[in-house]
Amino acid sequence: MGEAQTVLERIDRALDEVRVGLAADGFALRVQQVTEDGWVDLVLEATPEACLECLVGDEVLRAMLQQCIAPVYPALQGVRLEKRIPEEG
Helix, strand or coil: HHHHHHHHHHHHCCCHHHHHHHHHHCCEEEEEEEEECCCEEECCCCCCCCCCCCCCCCCHHHHHHHHHHCCCCCCEEEEEEEEECCCCC
């Protein structure tokens, strides 16, 4: 169990470089969980001042996240991203 926590912490730190850009556009990124079969579940949440038009497409964002995570977590099978963006109107 200690190893899983270490992996989670390494992944969390690896995402810091992406977080800077996302935060500048009003988004917060956090690791929800790392599954035993190598999936990393992330949550991307828009703050009230988020620039929704500034967010890159899902495929590009997933690829960026995987590139950050893979060096610190070689068992990575993929990234699942839950976006929490308020509905307009």
